[in-house]
Amino acid sequence: MNALKRVVIFGATSAIAEQVARQLVSQGASLFCVGRNNSKLTAIVNDLKVRAGASQHIEGFCCDLVNIEQHQAIIERVQEVLGEIDAVLIAHGTLPNQQDCENSVDLTLKEIETNALSIISLLTLLSNYFEPKQKGVIAVISSVAGDRGRQSNYVYGASKGMVSLFLQGLRNRMAKKGVDVITIKPGFVDTPMTASFNKSGLLWSKPEKIAQGIVNAMVKGKNEVYLPGFWWGIMFIIKHIPEFIFKKLSL
Amino acid sequence: MKKPLSWNQLPRVFSEKVHALSYRQEPFSSHLPKPFLPYGNGRSYGDVCLTDEGTLLLTQGLDRFIEFNPVTGVIRCEAGIILADILALIVPQGWFLPVTPGTRLVTIGGAVANDVHGKNHHVMGSFGQHVKAFELWRSDGTVLHCSPTENTNYFKASIGGLGLTGLIRWVELRLMPINNPWMWVQSQRFQNLDEFWPLNTQAEQNFPYTVAWIDCMASGNARGRGILFAGQHAASQSTYPVFKEKTKRIPFSPPFSLINPMSLRAFNALYYRQGVKPQGALSHYVPYFYPLDAIQNWNRIYGRHGFYQYQCVIPARHAKDAASRLLEMIVKRKDGSFLAVLKTFGNKQSVGMLSFARPGMTFALDFPNRGTKTLRLLADLDTIVQEAGGALYPAKDARMPAHLFKSGFPQWETFSQFIDPGFSSNFWKRVSA
Numbered sequence: 119m120n121a122l123k124r125v126v127i128f129g130a131t132s133a134i135a136e137q138v139a140r141q142l143v144s145q146g147a148s149l150f151c152v153g154r155n156n157s158k159l160t161a162i163v164n165d166l167k168v169r170a171g172a173s174q175h176i177e178g179f180c181c182d183l184v185n186i187e188q189h190q191a192i193i194e195r196v197q198e199v200l201g202e203i204d205a206v207l208i209a210h211g212t213l214p215n216q217q218d219c220e221n222s223v224d225l226t227l228k229e230i231e232t233n234a235l236s237i238i239s240l241l242t243l244l245s246n247y248f249e250p251k252q253k254g255v256i257a258v259i260s261s262v263a264g265d266r267g268r269q270s271n272y273v274y275g276a277s278k279g280m281v282s283l284f285l286q287g288l289r290n291r292m293a294k295k296g297v298d299v300i301t302i303k304p305g306f307v308d309t310p311m312t313a314s315f316n317k318s319g320l321l322w323s324k325p326e327k328i329a330q331g332i333v334n335a336m337v338k339g340k341n342e343v344y345l346p347g348f349w350w351g352i353m354f355i356i357k358h359i360p361e362f363i364f365k366k367l368s369l
Numbered sequence: 370m371k372k373p374l375s376w377n378q379l380p381r382v383f384s385e386k387v388h389a390l391s392y393r394q395e396p397f398s399s400h401l402p403k404p405f406l407p408y409g410n411g412r413s414y415g416d417v418c419l420t421d422e423g424t425l426l427l428t429q430g431l432d433r434f435i436e437f438n439p440v441t442g443v444i445r446c447e448a449g450i451i452l453a454d455i456l457a458l459i460v461p462q463g464w465f466l467p468v469t470p471g472t473r474l475v476t477i478g479g480a481v482a483n484d485v486h487g488k489n490h491h492v493m494g495s496f497g498q499h500v501k502a503f504e505l506w507r508s509d510g511t512v513l514h515c516s517p518t519e520n521t522n523y524f525k526a527s528i529g530g531l532g533l534t535g536l537i538r539w540v541e542l543r544l545m546p547i548n549n550p551w552m553w554v555q556s557q558r559f560q561n562l563d564e565f566w567p568l569n570t571q572a573e574q575n576f577p578y579t580v581a582w583i584d585c586m587a588s589g590n591a592r593g594r595g596i597l598f599a600g601q602h603a604a605s606q607s608t609y610p611v612f613k614e615k616t617k618r619i620p621f622s623p624p625f626s627l628i629n630p631m632s633l634r635a636f637n638a639l640y641y642r643q644g645v646k647p648q649g650a651l652s653h654y655v656p657y658f659y660p661l662d663a664i665q666n667w668n669r670i671y672g673r674h675g676f677y678q679y680q681c682v683i684p685a686r687h688a689k690d691a692a693s694r695l696l697e698m699i700v701k702r703k704d705g706s707f708l709a710v711l712k713t714f715g716n717k718q719s720v721g722m723l724s725f726a727r728p729g730m731t732f733a734l735d736f737p738n739r740g741t742k743t744l745r746l747l748a749d750l751d752t753i754v755q756e757a758g759g760a761l762y763p764a765k766d767a768r769m770p771a772h773l774f775k776s777g778f779p780q781w782e783t784f785s786q787f788i789d790p791g792f793s794s795n796f797w798k799r800v801s802a
Contacts, residue, residue: 133391158392165433169458310391
């Protein structure tokens with residue numbers, strides 16, 4: 119059981135992260151919330167402050183995590199504010215338009231920078247923070263889309279796939295150091311990021327439900343978590359379709 | 370995601386688009402078809418929250434607290450937060466909602482827009498009287514800060530304004546102090562309405578919360594029998610009982626209504642015979658105020674055809690006579706209501722131009738939808754209401770005729786000057802025609 123008393127959330131304005139933050143605050147945690155959009159971040163931090171008890175500290179920090187040169191300074195700032203860090207959740211990301219990416223190298227690389235490279239930068243610095251402490255939790259929201267490249271969104275999928283693979287290696291390294299590295303793979307979640315999708319059907323979940331699964335995985339120190347769990351079965355099938363068939367499908 | 374309907378599943382109308390708001394200051398309007406209509410948690414019973422054109426603006430994502438001062442008891446929060454979330458925050462800190470409807474699953478924006486009332490109307494008035502301020506977004510992009518002293522007309526128009534004056538983005542509310550989460554509740558049977566009135570007058574003098582349940586399947590000598598419940602927030606106790614909330618859910622809509630004359634008669638007879646507690650007992654606030662919240666999707670017991678709510682208010686001078694006539698008609702048609710609730714409103718003046726609560730008596734009923742048979746009964750009840758100078762509650766209406774609305778809400782024309790030209794609802798199109 120990991121105690122989640124001082125937690126950093128990167129991408130705190132994402133709908134899933136906000137629900138995670140509320141659940142952590144209701145369990146007594148102090149939070150350091152990093153977000154890109156200042157007015158959204160302020161709204162969320164104010165809400166969390168109202169929900170928090172007098173002894174809990176809630177701090178907001180506005181920056182664009184694509185600027186990786188700032189990452190070290192952010193981690194130092196967190197330590198000034200929270201003292202120790204028990205856990206981090208990396209939740210920032212964008213959902214690129216696949217067709218636009220196909221017509222633009224710049225856009226493709228920018229999306230990979232946001233959804234993969236900036237996360238890898240944070241992971242590198244954070245693992246060096248946690249390693250000597252011999253404890254801690256690093257949770258990252260990857261995606262089921264990272265399990266197999268598909269024509270409909272392989273720029274996003276490749277970025278998430280890089281993150282998932284990086285986390286596998288990091289988990290392997292950190293397993294001996296007492297640090298839990300958790301890969302979260304949500305399926306379809308009803309959030310503003312997916313506003314343009316038709317959300318009828320049983321595959322869609324609410325962010326509150328995904329957040330419960332994330333907090334649970336962080337407390338228990340799980341490894342790879344599909345949320346909701348049935349996505350493990352769906353992705354098992356998708357991963358095992360032979361490539362000569364898969365390439366003809368329109369997934 | 371299912372297409373939004375209201376809680377009684379009637380009428381089945383769908384807007385062109387549905388847009389989920391997630392940040393109150395985020396612009397959204399440019400690419401969406403008008404008219405707009407805010408939709409909170411879908412707990413009203415009818416079409417005040419529905420439009421068959423334009424865009425429904427879902428406010429559930431605007432569910433953040435902005436500020437809470439536990440010393441003064443003033444809270445400011447976004448409009449889409451539900452009362453249950455507010456209670457979870459404030460009750461442990463010794464505060465309570467000054468007015469609460471019979472479910473805590475409504476949004477605070479919806480509570481303002483329908484100027485809801487509770488069992489304590491005779492002491493506290495309706496919800497709008499405790500609203501300090503709110504922010505109103507208009508479809509031309511202007512943002513109005515409304516309070517009893519600023520933009521007063523928009524304040525009065527939007528309280529009970531059915532979401533037509535624009536989008537309420539946040540609400541500031543004055544709370545009420547309590548000692549603990551417990552209620553002291555007394556219940557007492559009465560044999561008929563003649564017995565009810567003096568009992569009710571007495572209860573109103575001694576208790577801030579009163580409400581009566583009427584057995585509307587009982588006929589003959591038993592007609593008008595029921596139970597009067599009176600309550601107050603409990604004083605500090607040396608020890609408190611243990612309370613654990615249990616919820617159940619109705620998993621699906623049966624093809625037909627489970628509410629029928631046979632089940633109704635059995636339920637009402639059993640309910641009447643429940644152990645009353647004239648000497649009083651402690652009850653946690655959750656089961657006291659929100660008994661139906663314990664059964665998720667309770668609306669499904671009425672089956673796929675849905676149901677109608679019917680809630681009227683009758684001015685005090687005609688209250689006794691009209692209550693008796695309404696009940697007589699319901700009993701005669703044998704189409705009784707599952708929960709028939711009678712409550713007297715006090716003399717507190719409501720703030721809103723279209724506020725429903727006014728001095729007199731209110732009677733709330735629900736009827737499974739049996740098509741024209743049900744509509745005919747409701748139209749006959751309308752006649753009694755209109756003759757007595759009463760009105761129907763827009764939040765619970767899916768069918769009232771325009772003439773009844775206009776006679777029941779004489780300020781409707783003044784109100785209509787403050788409607789946002791980019792907002793409309795099916796309710797409004799019907800009653801203003």
